[in-house]
Amino acid sequence: MTSAINQPPTRRTWLITGATSGIGRSLAIAALERGDNVAMLARNSGDQARELAQRRPDQVLIVETDVRDEQSVRAAVERTVERYGRIDVVANNAGFGLFGAVEEATDAEARAVFDTNVFGVLNVLRSTLPVLREQHSGHILQSSSYLGQTAFAGVGLLAATKYAVEGIADALVDEVAPFGIKVTLVQPGLTATAFLANIDVAEPNPAYDHTVRKVQTSIGTLPPEAFNAPDRVVTAIMAAVDSDRPPLRLATGSTAAQDMQAALEFRLSELDSWREITDNVDTPTH
Numbered sequence: 001m002t003s004a005i006n007q008p009p010t011r012r013t014w015l016i017t018g019a020t021s022g023i024g025r026s027l028a029i030a031a032l033e034r035g036d037n038v039a040m041l042a043r044n045s046g047d048q049a050r051e052l053a054q055r056r057p058d059q060v061l062i063v064e065t066d067v068r069d070e071q072s073v074r075a076a077v078e079r080t081v082e083r084y085g086r087i088d089v090v091a092n093n094a095g096f097g098l099f100g101a102v103e104e105a106t107d108a109e110a111r112a113v114f115d116t117n118v119f120g121v122l123n124v125l126r127s128t129l130p131v132l133r134e135q136h137s138g139h140i141l142q143s144s145s146y147l148g149q150t151a152f153a154g155v156g157l158l159a160a161t162k163y164a165v166e167g168i169a170d171a172l173v174d175e176v177a178p179f180g181i182k183v184t185l186v187q188p189g190l191t192a193t194a195f196l197a198n199i200d201v202a203e204p205n206p207a208y209d210h211t212v213r214k215v216q217t218s219i220g221t222l223p224p225e226a227f228n229a230p231d232r233v234v235t236a237i238m239a240a241v242d243s244d245r246p247p248l249r250l251a252t253g254s255t256a257a258q259d260m261q262a263a264l265e266f267r268l269s270e271l272d273s274w275r276e277i278t279d280n281v282d283t284p285t286h
């Protein structure tokens, strides 16, 4: 039986990476409005975060952190525990995008997006899991995307980072369940943040004009209503955080759900239609 001391307190402590903009910032504000404590990890604290800290000095800890730097992440986690004594929710949210054909993206561009979106995630997990295991409680919110389950021309490298975190989370959920730790992959559809403005774009190769460039143009001409508000994404995330049985995957937005459903159905139907060939590989037993 879990002792009362291991139950999450009414006032939670959050550690959020990429907390000064977009979904991370909305999540931080929503947590603060509930009366929770928030360690806001960000590369640059910025005026808005400093203002939040001035308004709620007891609840906000801003720590300048680059998730690519393991030492900086470890120091941020230590400061959070020193200040609040525990961590209840880890929002592994920092990330950025890379757009371009698989062939167009340079080695440096491909490594850079993995450095933040995958190795940064691992830095945060390695630093926070000992705290969560010791508490015997905690919830990891792992930022993925609908591009964690599906991809199309131009998003191969970005999707590869999100597929990677989905694989990590599929294993992690079993590894940490015995310690009372929950894991939820958050899979946003298009969301109205600075994400697209901050995306790296690979040098175009005219060979991809009819595929990748067409996608690029169609994304560039999407109407504002194609993007969900970060606050609504956060409402969905809060429902998962408050649930006794949070999902391993939480899609935010109907377009994300539809795109992933189509991809999953296609995978199942292909698995099924090649099943005879697949099963024929099994070594005959007699």
Ligand SMILES: NC(=O)c1ccc[n+]([C@@H]2O[C@H](COP(=O)([O-])OP(=O)(O)OC[C@H]3O[C@@H](n4cnc5c(N)ncnc54)[C@H](OP(=O)(O)O)[C@@H]3O)[C@@H](O)[C@H]2O)c1
Pocket (backbone or CB within 6 Å): 017, 018, 019, 020, 021, 022, 023, 024, 041, 042, 043, 044, 065, 066, 067, 068, 093, 094, 095, 096, 116, 120, 143, 144, 145, 146, 187, 188, 189, 190, 191, 192, 193, 194, 195, 196, 198
């Ligand atoms: N917006 C969408 O359409 C969408 C869709 C699916 C998934 N997502 C995912 O949602 C998450 C949040 O993105 P967002 O939409 O809120 O975009 P955003 O407004 O651009 O926020 C991303 C945050 O990550 C931070 N970050 C990037 N690299 C970092 C690093 N090395 N160390 C620390 N922080 C770093 C950024 O900080 P700086 O300001 O210093 O760059 C920024 O605060 C990302 O993981 C993204 O992949 C977004």
